[in-house]
Amino acid sequence: MDTFVALAFSAAAYGAVLALAALGFLVLYKATGVVNFAHGDLITTGGYVALWFITDLGSTPVVGYVLAVTTMGLIGAGLERVAYAPLRRRPHLTVLIATLAAALVIRALISLWQGSTPQRLPSPVDGAVVTVFGTPIAGQRILIIVVAFVCIAGVIALFGYSGFGRQLRALASDREAAELYGVRTGRISLTAWGLSASLAALAGILVAPLSSLDLNFGFTIMLAAFAAAVLGGFGNLWGVLLGASLIGVIQYLIGGYVLHDYAAILPYVAMLAILGLRPQGLLGQTAVRL
Amino acid sequence: MTTARVAASAAGLYRRGQYATLAVVIILAAISSQTVSTGSSANLLNLWLVYSIAALGFYWIFALGGRFAFSQTFMMALGGYTTAFFDRNGVGFLGCVLAAVVVTAVAAFVIATVLWRAEHFYFALGTLAVTEIGVVVFGKTSPFTGTNGNITGIGYPVVLGRELRTDGEVFWLLTAVLAALVLLTIWVKRSPVARDLTAVREMTTVSKTLGVPVDALRMTTFVTGSAVGGLAGALITHWQGFIGVDSFGLNLGIGLFLMVILGGLASHWGALIGAAFYVAVPELLSGLQQYMSILYGVLLLVIILIFPSGLIGMFDTLARRRRVNDPGTAPS
Numbered sequence: 001m002d003t004f005v006a007l008a009f010s011a012a013a014y015g016a017v018l019a020l021a022a023l024g025f026l027v028l029y030k031a032t033g034v035v036n037f038a039h040g041d042l043i044t045t046g047g048y049v050a051l052w053f054i055t056d057l058g059s060t061p062v063v064g065y066v067l068a069v070t071t072m073g074l075i076g077a078g079l080e081r082v083a084y085a086p087l088r089r090r091p092h093l094t095v096l097i098a099t100l101a102a103a104l105v106i107r108a109l110i111s112l113w114q115g116s117t118p119q120r121l122p123s124p125v126d127g128a129v130v131t132v133f134g135t136p137i138a139g140q141r142i143l144i145i146v147v148a149f150v151c152i153a154g155v156i157a158l159f160g161y162s163g164f165g166r167q168l169r170a171l172a173s174d175r176e177a178a179e180l181y182g183v184r185t186g187r188i189s190l191t192a193w194g195l196s197a198s199l200a201a202l203a204g205i206l207v208a209p210l211s212s213l214d215l216n217f218g219f220t221i222m223l224a225a226f227a228a229a230v231l232g233g234f235g236n237l238w239g240v241l242l243g244a245s246l247i248g249v250i251q252y253l254i255g256g257y258v259l260h261d262y263a264a265i266l267p268y269v270a271m272l273a274i275l276g277l278r279p280q281g282l283l284g285q286t287a288v289r290l
Numbered sequence: 291m292t293t294a295r296v297a298a299s300a301a302g303l304y305r306r307g308q309y310a311t312l313a314v315v316i317i318l319a320a321i322s323s324q325t326v327s328t329g330s331s332a333n334l335l336n337l338w339l340v341y342s343i344a345a346l347g348f349y350w351i352f353a354l355g356g357r358f359a360f361s362q363t364f365m366m367a368l369g370g371y372t373t374a375f376f377d378r379n380g381v382g383f384l385g386c387v388l389a390a391v392v393v394t395a396v397a398a399f400v401i402a403t404v405l406w407r408a409e410h411f412y413f414a415l416g417t418l419a420v421t422e423i424g425v426v427v428f429g430k431t432s433p434f435t436g437t438n439g440n441i442t443g444i445g446y447p448v449v450l451g452r453e454l455r456t457d458g459e460v461f462w463l464l465t466a467v468l469a470a471l472v473l474l475t476i477w478v479k480r481s482p483v484a485r486d487l488t489a490v491r492e493m494t495t496v497s498k499t500l501g502v503p504v505d506a507l508r509m510t511t512f513v514t515g516s517a518v519g520g521l522a523g524a525l526i527t528h529w530q531g532f533i534g535v536d537s538f539g540l541n542l543g544i545g546l547f548l549m550v551i552l553g554g555l556a557s558h559w560g561a562l563i564g565a566a567f568y569v570a571v572p573e574l575l576s577g578l579q580q581y582m583s584i585l586y587g588v589l590l591l592v593i594i595l596i597f598p599s600g601l602i603g604m605f606d607t608l609a610r611r612r613r614v615n616d617p618g619t620a621p622s
Contacts, residue, residue, distance in 0.1 A: 035411050087595070093358070094594050096411070097551065101590035104544065108583030219540075223422060226415055234412075265426045268419035275416045276404040 005135040007256040013141040014224075015248025016148035017207045021225035022240045023155050024199030029234075030172035031192030034084065034095050038103040039200055040222030045106060046072045046201025047208040047217060048114050051121050061124040069201045076197025080190050088189075111215055123209035144206045151202060152241065159237060164191065224251070227271035232283055239283035246270070308476045311559065316469055323461045332457035338569045339464035340526045345549040345561035346471050347518030352547075353555040354478070355511030356491030358410070361401065361417035362519045362546050364424040365394045367538035369520030370527035374441045375434055377528075383448040387524045394520025398513045406505065421543060428535045439535030447528045460529045467525065468562075471518060475558045487511070548586055552593055554600020563601050 025039050036042075050068035053059050059067065083102055087095050128139030159165040167188055170178040179185055203225075204218055211217070228247045232239025247267045255263025274282070319335070326332050348362045369390040376386040405416040429439040436442075447454045447463055454460045478484060489497035490504050498504050527533045545568055553564030572582055597604045 090595075092410075096358075097594045098591055100544070100547075101587040101594070104583050104587035104590070108581070108587065111583075112580060223418070227419070230412070230415060261430065262426065265423045268423050271419045272404060272416055272423075275408045275412055276406075279407045279409075279412060 002135045003256070005133050006137065007252050009132070009137045009141050009145075010256075011248035011252035012245075013144040013210075013248075014207075014252060015228075015245040016145050016152075017203050017221065018225050018228045018247055019152055019241050019244035020148050020199050020203040020206070021221050022229045022244055023152065023237075024196040024203065025222075025225060026229060026234075026237070026240060027155070027168070027192050027199065028196040031168050032084070032088075032171075032189050033092065033175070034099065035092075036196070037096065037099045037222075038106055039196070039225075040218035040220075041103045041106040041110070042072065042076070042197050042200040043204035043218030043221050044110060044213070044215065045075070045218075046197075046204035047121055047213045048110055049201065050205045050208070051114075051119060051213060054122055061122050065205050068205060069198050072201035073194040073198040076200075077190050077194040079197070080193035084189070084193065085186075107215055116215055118212035118214040120212055121205065121208035126209070138210070140206075140209050147202075147206060151199070155199070156237065164188070168192070224267045227267040230271050231274050233280055236283050242282060312469060312472055312476075315472075315559075315562065316465060319461075319465060323458060332461065334569055334573060336457050336461055336464055336529060338566050339461070339468050340522050340529070341546070341549065341565040341569060342562045343464070343468050343471060343525070344519050344522035345546050345553075345565050346468070346475065346558060347515040347522065348546050349550050349555075349558055349561045350475070350511050350515035350518065352550055353558075354484075354487050355508055355515065356487075357508060357512060358414040359417040359512065359515075360414060360543055361398075361420045361516065363538045363540070363543040364417075364421040365398065365516040365519035366523030366526070366542075367424060367428055367533075367535065368397055369394045369523030370533040370538070371428060371435055371441070372520070373524035373527050374436070374444050374533050377444050378441075383445065383528060386528070387521065390520050390524035391517045394523075395513050395517040397520075398516030399509070401516075402509050402512045406509075421540070425535065425539065428538075435535070436533075439533075441533050442531065444527055444531045444533065446531065447525070457529075464525060464529070467521070472558060472562075479558070483507075544586075548590060551590060552600055554604075556600065560600050567601070 021039070021043060024042075025036060028034055028036050028039075046068055049071050050064050053064035053067045054061055057064075079102070083098065084095070087098055123140055123143070125139035125143050129136045130139055130142050131137070159168065167178070167183045170181070170183055171185065171188060175185075200218075203221060207221065208217070224247055225244070228243035229240055230243070231246055232241070232243030247270065250266045250270055251263055255266050259266065319339075323332065323335055326335065344362060344366055347365075348359070351357055351359050351362070372393040373386040373390040376389045377383075381389065401417065401420055405413055408416050428435050431437050431439075447460060449463055454463055486497070486502050486507055489500070489502050490507050494504055523538070549564030549568050550561050551564070552567055553560030553562065571585070572579070575582070575585075578585075593600060
């Protein structure tokens with residue numbers, strides 16, 4: 001029972017982080033059609049920026065976190081201006097390769113700035129332990145679940161009930177028609193990049209205290225988030241939440257009990273299975289366009 | 291789709307004189323292999339040949355087949371481990387390499403069958419998943435992958451009863467393999483299949499309605515390209531006598547991609563030029579190791595934005611810029 005509760009909390013926390021990462025990725029995909037392979041490195045950057053605010057500038061963890069998320073939002077908007085705006089009319093493959101190139105550059109810059117030794121991000125709940133059903137659970141996991149829950153609710157409200165969300169959905173379903181109706185694509189794209197980078201940073205900051213920050217830190221999360229997005233049906237909001245929870249369960253509960261040595265690859269196996277059996281995802285619908 | 295447009299911009303110049311170019315490349319390589327005496331240069335020359343072989347396989351998948359696959363390093367590693375496995379069980383060099391090619395081809399067939407409905411980005415993701423699974427599985431200790439994915443003491447290549455022990459000797463084997471594969475590529479590109487492949491890349495659905503065997507062509511390019519990757523992995527393993535899972539990580543995956551894009555999708559020579567670049571530049575700029583990734587990233591951006599047809603198409607692009615009154619060929 002103890003193990004089960006501990007693993008269930010790990011699964012929920014991991015799923016929540018993946019949901020944040022995948023949502024950040026999807027906001028961008030919906031608004032601009034860009035598949036951003038640099039998302040993982042934005043996650044890493046978020047962790048390092050928070051570390052910089054906390055250790056080098058001496059701010060408290062919470063202030064450092066908030067500053068880092070804000071900074072990353074600005075960096076995201078900056079990336080839109082510098083890297084994406086000149087590419088807007090280019091084919092998708094060009095943009096995809098450009099994001100790969102951006103990922104290479106970001107990763108190299110981080111390694112120049114912070115070196116490649118793994119580092120630890122401090123947390124406001126360091127060492128705190130909450131006992132649930134007689135099982136000690138790391139405070140960080142509870143923090144992740146609470147913060148992610150609030151943020152995901154915020155993003156869902158933003159998507160479903162705001163003008164921004166309506167324009168975003170219009171862009172996602174038919175870009176040209178949306179433009180004809182006067183949706184300001186430039187402004188939406190800027191906001192989407194900022195929001196996407198902020199969500200990436202938030203995901204990175206929340207999960208970093210549980211492990212350690214290194215150059216590959218965000219890449220692994222991004223891949224698992226891809227798996228979550230594919231599982232749920234790419235672009236489907238509820239599907240992504242379902243997919244992220246499933247990946248958490250698969251990796252921690254199944255991986256924790258049965259296939260311990262191979263827990264790290266279970267999300268990829270799940271992704272392959274879905275791509276083979278139901279490429280539109282669990283909740284997705286097929287739509288073919290020429 | 292971009293690949294198609296880029297490939298279409300291959301100038302007629304590069305279609306002519308293919309055999310002559312191949313001969314010149316071989317002669318140049320042979321001369322440099324005879325003039326370099328230091329161990330590290332001979333080593334780099336062989337590395338260039340092996341990477342060219344792997345990049346050529348990736349070129350088949352990416353530029354001819356129009357599919358973005360991340361699995362080429364997985365195929366190289368699989369080929370390497372297969373050949374090491376058979377080598378330990380007393381199979382001769384040619385048997386080992388043949389087994390490696392067959393095993394990777396079968397693996398590619400299985401992967402492509404699983405992903406047969408996955409288009410574009412999903413195919414890329416699926417193959418990326420395969421690679422990540424491979425990195426974990428190959429890194430474990432097992433009879434197939436040795437201790438933590440490291441196997442040493444693999445036998446030297448043996449051709450016609452002769453053991454190739456030095457870099458200089460292995461050079462000839464690698465050159466022969468690369469030359470054969472380049473010839474094969476030339477013939478494929480001159481055959482009617484090349485037109486079918488262009489149709490599949492550019493307008494998948496339309497070519498399906500016109501009776502072009504889309505699935506079969508895609509399967510063929512992926513399986514053969516992957517098998518060539520497996521061949522490269524097997525050759526590198528026998529040449530170095532060692533295989534480690536670290537040499538086939540994501541870095542090499544991005545490297546292979548860089549080679550093909552950098553050299554130019556327009557022509558198979560691009561893969562060779564890109565591989566030469568990838569091997570030579572870190573060596574020339576050895577003091578700037580930590581800036582290499584930045585250089586690669588920036589280069590990739592510059593190439594994809596300004597010279598979408600790569601180094602080999604650079605001359606074309608520049609020449610075309612001079613003829614500005616030709617709007618049809620503007621890089622898209």
